[in-house]
Amino acid sequence: MFKKITQNAIGFLCLIIGSLVLNSCEKENISSIKNSRSFTLESKYTNTKYEINVLYPETYTPSNSYRTVYILDGDDYYKEATDVVAESNKEDIILIGIGYDGKNRRGIDYSYPKDNDFPTKSGGAREFINFINNELIPYIENELEIKSADKTLFGHSLGGYLALYLLFQQQQPNPFDNIIAASSNFMWYDAYLFDLEQQYFNINDTLNKNLYITVGDLEGASINLFYNAFKNKINQRSYIGLTLHSERLKNISHRNSPIISFKKGLYTIL
Numbered sequence: 001m002f003k004k005i006t007q008n009a010i011g012f013l014c015l016i017i018g019s020l021v022l023n024s025c026e027k028e029n030i031s032s033i034k035n036s037r038s039f040t041l042e043s044k045y046t047n048t049k050y051e052i053n054v055l056y057p058e059t060y061t062p063s064n065s066y067r068t069v070y071i072l073d074g075d076d077y078y079k080e081a082t083d084v085v086a087e088s089n090k091e092d093i094i095l096i097g098i099g100y101d102g103k104n105r106r107g108i109d110y111s112y113p114k115d116n117d118f119p120t121k122s123g124g125a126r127e128f129i130n131f132i133n134n135e136l137i138p139y140i141e142n143e144l145e146i147k148s149a150d151k152t153l154f155g156h157s158l159g160g161y162l163a164l165y166l167l168f169q170q171q172q173p174n175p176f177d178n179i180i181a182a183s184s185n186f187m188w189y190d191a192y193l194f195d196l197e198q199q200y201f202n203i204n205d206t207l208n209k210n211l212y213i214t215v216g217d218l219e220g221a222s223i224n225l226f227y228n229a230f231k232n233k234i235n236q237r238s239y240i241g242l243t244l245h246s247e248r249l250k251n252i253s254h255r256n257s258p259i260i261s262f263k264k265g266l267y268t269i270l
Contacts, residue, residue, distance in 0.1 A: 043131040055095035065149040072159035074099035110162040152178035156258040160184030182261030186226035208241035216252030
């Protein structure tokens with residue numbers, strides 16, 4: 001499906017992922033962020049150390065429940081996301097940024113299946129999801145004693161792919177109530193997401209989730225084509241319990257869509 005377009009788009013995809021990897025190596029200085037805590041967590045599933053940053057509300061009370069928002073590519077987006085949360089004046093949100101304590105390996109963690117044509121290693125999403133389900137969330141809720149009223153996952157580009165992959169895969173639990181998927185990489189592995197969604201639909205008519213998806217109108221014809229095809233497909237399904245919000249962002253490119261999408265998604269879903 002869309003195989004020819006996928007092949008034409010792979011060069012663009014590699015440039016985007018390569019750019020994000022390089023940017024992620026430049027750790028943001030977050031030490032000055034008020035009410036933010038940082039720690040590292042090593043995963044036995046991915047054999048990787050992750051840098052986790054947690055933003056608490058100013059009025060944080062341990063006995064209260066909060067809407068926990070997990071952000072992929074925390075190396076890049078955590079600082080800007082904290083600004084969005086601060087501007088929102090929402091005191092019921094706890095922000096959790098997932099980054100790397102060392103080499104960035106988003107190409108592995110955020111992708112499945114493995115693509116032998118991809119220039120670096122790939123296909124480790126299932127192990128990364130195990131890390132989230134069995135190590136990160138338990139640490140947040142048990143060690144930090146944060147009570148979650150609901151959980152949201154935000155991802156951009158390949159991170160958006162992972163968020164949508166988690167939504168439709170059926171091998172592992174999906175702990176998230178809400179998904180914000182910005183400029184998702186629908187082209188991965190010959191548009192595998194479309195096959196995955198079809199497999200889900202074959203045996204399910206219910207999907208009790210909130211989903212917000214975006215694309216920038218300046219991101220190129222191929223990405224917009226995949227986005228429209230996916231949006232239309234999900235609308236046709238009429239899943240019971242699914243609330244779908246979709247937005248084509250005006251005058252927005254791939255590089256400046258993440259935080260704009262995060263802000264809009266936050267206000268739309270939360």
